[in-house]
Amino acid sequence: MSALLNIEAKVNEYIDANVEVHKFSGSVLIVQKDKVLVSNGYGMANYELDVPNTPQTKFRLASITKQFTAMAIMQLQEKGLLNVDDSINKYILDYPETGKQITIHHLLTHTSGIPNFTSFPDYLETMMIPAPLEKIIASQGKAVPRIAIARRAVPSCPIAGKLRSGKPLVVHRTNFAGL
Incomplete structure (x- = not known):
């Protein structure tokens, strides 16, 4: 179990640094063999209303898919x-x-x-x-x-x-x- 916590900690450290330096804003989901390893929102969904991103935040995907x-x-x-x-x-x-x-x-x-x-x-x-x-x-x-x-x-x-x-x-x- 500590390996899984380590993965989440490493991902959070990496993404948090990108939130700080590059103003990353989004959600991250990492799944391996039907096991959710990371499911977090980072940055803001709405800066004006001070609403943070969550794993459930809906994003405008437009043409990206x-x-x-x-x-x-x-x-x-x-x-x-x-x-x-x-x-x-x-x-x-x-x-x-x-x-x-x-x-x-x-x-x-x-x-x-x-x-x-x-x-x-x-x-x-x-x-x-x-x-x-x-x-x-x-x-x-x-x-x-x-x-x-x-x-x-x-x-x-x-x-x-x-x-x-x-x-x-x-x-x-x-x-x-x-x-």
């Missing part, structure tokens, strides 16, 4: 579990009819015609208001934010459980700007 998503999709194609030429309606069963014309390839290459929801004129006023996918679709016509698609796809996607062999995909606290 795109390359990981693309790699996972390509690995699934390599295993024959999906095809990038498949329509998104194959995996998002309740997506509007327009989804039959949009392929996974379109999503990966940003050629689907789905607009970037952060470019919507009212985005800054509405970004923190929780809204179900149906309301977002209705308010933006056929424009469906990618993040809303991703949130909706995970539970209903037939391939979601196949990303890790034998283990279901579990996604928690993935909100972006309140969506």
Whole structure:
């Protein structure tokens, strides 16, 4: 057990130094063989309100996960579990009819015609208001934010459980700007 405490102490020392010197602000989770070794928040989530980060702090991820998503999709194609030429309606069963014309390839290459929801004129006023996918679709016509698609796809996607062999995909606290 002392080795585990030593790892946490070393991580905390390293991150605390980066908080001090480089103003690092974030959360760190280190897991080994289903055992949580470190789960801490560092720095501030909100400087104005003096709110510290915690392991449960939600961060705006924006585009940082795109390359990981693309790699996972390509690995699934390599295993024959999906095809990038498949329509998104194959995996998002309740997506509007327009989804039959949009392929996974379109999503990966940003050629689907789905607009970037952060470019919507009212985005800054509405970004923190929780809204179900149906309301977002209705308010933006056929424009469906990618993040809303991703949130909706995970539970209903037939391939979601196949990303890790034998283990279901579990996604928690993935909100972006309140969506």
